[in-house]
Amino acid sequence: MNxxxxxxxxxxxxxFGRQPAVYELNLEVPRGCVFAFLGRNxxxxxxxxxxxxxLAQPTRGTGTIFGCNIEALTPxxxxxxxxxxxxxxxxxxxxxxxxxxxxAEFFPRWNDRIFRGIAGHFGLKPTAKVxxxxxxxxxxxxxxxxxxxxxxxxxLDDPGLGLDPVARRSLVESMIFLTRKSDRTIFxxxxxxxxxxxxxxxxxxxxxxxxxxxxxLEKFQESVQQVRMQFSGAPPVLPKIPxxxxxxxxxxxxRVTCAHYNGQTESILRSLSPLTMxxxxxxxxxxxxxxxxERGEKTFILxxxxxxx
Amino acid sequence: MSLAFNIHPGANTPIYRQITDQVRLAVxxxxxxxxxxxxxxxxxxxxxxxxxxxxxxxxxxxxxEGLLESRxxxxxxxxxxxxxxxxxxxxxxxxxxxxxxxxEAMTLDFTREELREALEKKLTQWKQPKGGEx
Numbered sequence: 001m002n003x004x005x006x007x008x009x010x011x012x013x014x015x016f017g018r019q020p021a022v023y024e025l026n027l028e029v030p031r032g033c034v035f036a037f038l039g040r041n042x043x044x045x046x047x048x049x050x051x052x053x054x055l056a057q058p059t060r061g062t063g064t065i066f067g068c069n070i071e072a073l074t075p076x077x078x079x080x081x082x083x084x085x086x087x088x089x090x091x092x093x094x095x096x097x098x099x100x101x102x103x104a105e106f107f108p109r110w111n112d113r114i115f116r117g118i119a120g121h122f123g124l125k126p127t128a129k130v131x132x133x134x135x136x137x138x139x140x141x142x143x144x145x146x147x148x149x150x151x152x153x154x155x156l157d158d159p160g161l162g163l164d165p166v167a168r169r170s171l172v173e174s175m176i177f178l179t180r181k182s183d184r185t186i187f188x189x190x191x192x193x194x195x196x197x198x199x200x201x202x203x204x205x206x207x208x209x210x211x212x213x214x215x216x217l218e219k220f221q222e223s224v225q226q227v228r229m230q231f232s233g234a235p236p237v238l239p240k241i242p243x244x245x246x247x248x249x250x251x252x253x254x255r256v257t258c259a260h261y262n263g264q265t266e267s268i269l270r271s272l273s274p275l276t277m278x279x280x281x282x283x284x285x286x287x288x289x290x291x292x293x294e295r296g297e298k299t300f301i302l303x304x305x306x307x308x309x
Numbered sequence: 310m311s312l313a314f315n316i317h318p319g320a321n322t323p324i325y326r327q328i329t330d331q332v333r334l335a336v337x338x339x340x341x342x343x344x345x346x347x348x349x350x351x352x353x354x355x356x357x358x359x360x361x362x363x364x365x366x367x368x369x370x371x372x373x374e375g376l377l378e379s380r381x382x383x384x385x386x387x388x389x390x391x392x393x394x395x396x397x398x399x400x401x402x403x404x405x406x407x408x409x410x411x412x413e414a415m416t417l418d419f420t421r422e423e424l425r426e427a428l429e430k431k432l433t434q435w436k437q438p439k440g441g442e443x
Contacts, residue, residue, distance in 0.1 A: 034360055172358055179361055180351070194318035198359045218323050281321045 006031045006153055006185045007052060009070075011061035014047055021047040023209040025061065029202070032182050034175065036196040036217075037189040039206030040292055045189040046086060048206070049157050053083055065153065079107065082151030086158050088142045092131030096124050096141060100148065107149040118144035121170050136167030143174055154178065156188035160195060168195060175199050193285040207292055217284070224287035225261035229254045229274035236272050241265060245290045257282070257290040312341055316357045324359055328367035336376060336387060338435060347377065347385045 007029035014022045022044040029035045039045050050056040052063060054073045063070040068077045090099060096119055104110040119126075122140025124133070133141065139159065146154065154175075160168050172195050178184050190196055196203065196217075203220055205213040213220055224245070229235070235254035238247050243259040254274070258265050261279075269277065282290070312335050316327055335341040347353070350368060354361035368385060371377040378388045394402070414424045 033362075169358065173355075176354060176358060176360065197318040197324060201360060201362050218325065221323050283319050283321045285319055286321075 004031050005029060007063070007065050007187065009052075009061065009063035012048070012051060012063050013059050013061045014044075014051060014056060015059045020209045022051065022206075025206075025211050027063075027204060027211065027214060029185060029187055031185055033201040034179065034186045034199050035188070036200035036203045037187060037206070038191075038193075038196065038203055038288065039189075043206040044209045045206055046157055049155060049187075049189065053081075053155065079109075079149070080152045081155060082146040082149060082153070083155045084142055084146045084157060084159055086161060088138045090130045090138060090141065092129070095127050095129050097126040099130060099141060099145060103145045103148070109149055111148050111150050114150065115144045115148035118147055118174055121174065122167065135162050136164055139163055139167060140170065143171065147174065147178065152184060154184070154186045154188070156186065158189050158191070160190050160192045168192060171195075172198055193288055197284045205288070205291060212291065221282070221284055221287055223260050224257065224282050224291060226255060226257045226280045226282055226286075226290075227261075227266075227269055228276075228278045228280060229256070229269065229272065230276045231272075231274055235274075239268060239271075241268055246293065259291065312347070314353070314357055316359060325363050325367040325370070328353075328357075328364065329370050332367075332371055333376065341387050343387050343389045345387045347387070349384060 005028050007027060009025050009027045012022060012025040012027070013020060025044075025048060027048075037045055037048070047056060051058050052065060052070055054070050057071065065073065066077050066080060068074060091102070094102060100112065100115045100119070104112070104115075116126075119141060122137060122144070124137055124140055124144075128137070130138070130141065139162075143159065146156075159171055163171065175186055175188075176199060178186060186199075200217050202215065203213070203217050204211060205220075215223075231252050231254065233252060235249050235252065238244075238254070238256070241256065241258060243261070243265065244256065245259055246255075246257040248255045254272075256269065312331070314328065314331055316324055318324060320327065322330070332341065332347070341347075347368075348356065350361050350364045354364045357364070368377060368379075372379065374394070375388060377385055379385050411424070419427075
């Protein structure tokens with residue numbers, strides 16, 4: 001066991017019927033990092049988080065949080081974790097202050113300054129009734145409730161879901177605020193890649209239940225490259241390229257997107273003897289889409305549409 | 310002097326490179342001079358709303374290049390000696406920018422002569438950076 005890892009899983013697998021929701025997941029989350037858990041809808045992110053929190057039983061495989069088996073998390077370990085679900089469970093009849101006071105009863109270590117600070121950051125009035133709050137305000141209240149006990153590990157299941165850009169910025173700022181203490185770890189899932197790019201040190205990409213990448217953010221960005229090649233006529237047939245994600249051909253251009261781009265990939269592409277060849281780094285969002293989008297060679301979608309009668 | 314950073318997540322350049330590029334540019338254009346202080350890692354991270362490790366990485370890169378130095382307990386400063394890149398590395402970085410410039414100029418129907426004149430004129434406008442070699 002590596003004690004610099006806060007979360008560790010080995011072959012963690014969960015089946016619903018015959019369908020694997022999470023398959024053979026090996027995850028390692030270093031202490032003190034901001035870890036973004038990415039993947040399309042239904043790729044198994046929430047199921048993974050629920051297994052880590054001991055709320056869903058793995059079909060096989062193991063996992064630990066702070067070195068403790070996830071199937072037997074003790075109250076002491078749980079008290080060190082702040083868990084924010086997708087659903088934002090709250091009591092509608094309470095107001096903001098009452099929600100805080102109620103939650104505080106469950107936590108020996110409750111920092112009311114943090115609670116009020118985060119709530120204020122989201123523009124919440126202390127006397128506002130929970131049932132009257134907007135989606136963004138509810139998210140803010142839940143975040144305040146989750147952060148006030150000063151958890152060492154923060155598990156956020158899609159905290160940005162349904163938030164407007166202003167509320168999302170407040171969320172990101174709150175996450176950055178939390179990194180003030182260097183031993184705090186944040187594990188969050190999200191579809192907002194610009195936010196991920198701002199806050200994350202590490203990313204893991206889940207693709208249809210299987211972990212496809214788990215590395216520092218910049219490494220992911222740097223390993224996915226697009227090469228644009230121009231030809232005098234129609235581009236030649238593409239040879240087999242390791243790590244090929246996508247190839248798009250137009251009249252005399254071929255755009256190839258590869259993972260793990262290296263010298264070998266480059267020499268294969270050069271052997272096609274294009275007129276020009278240009279390597280374009282991709283932004284996180286573009287890299288992510290080519291990583292998880294449909295693989296293989298295709299023509300530009302619009303020209304396909306035009307071709308139809 | 311303070312530098313107004315412009316950070317764009319979603320761009321093709323990773324955020325730490327956007328920061329290093331902007332500091333380098335500010336130094337070459339004289340917006341930042343030798344001895345100027347940069348914000349602390351924490352302060353800049355909160356100002357730009359990015360992960361502090363990203364800022365730390367950008368600063369570390371700039372320190373390795375000899376553009377920045379950290380003075381214990383006081384902060385991060387632009388250093389006097391600015392031997393940043395080898396000549397070869399400098400050319401390697403300049404080439405693609407020249408290609409972009411010339412490509413754009415040709416597309417916009419500027420003549421070679423016009424481009425040369427424009428470049429000369431620009432060069433006289435730009436301040437000679439202090440403490441530079443050559």
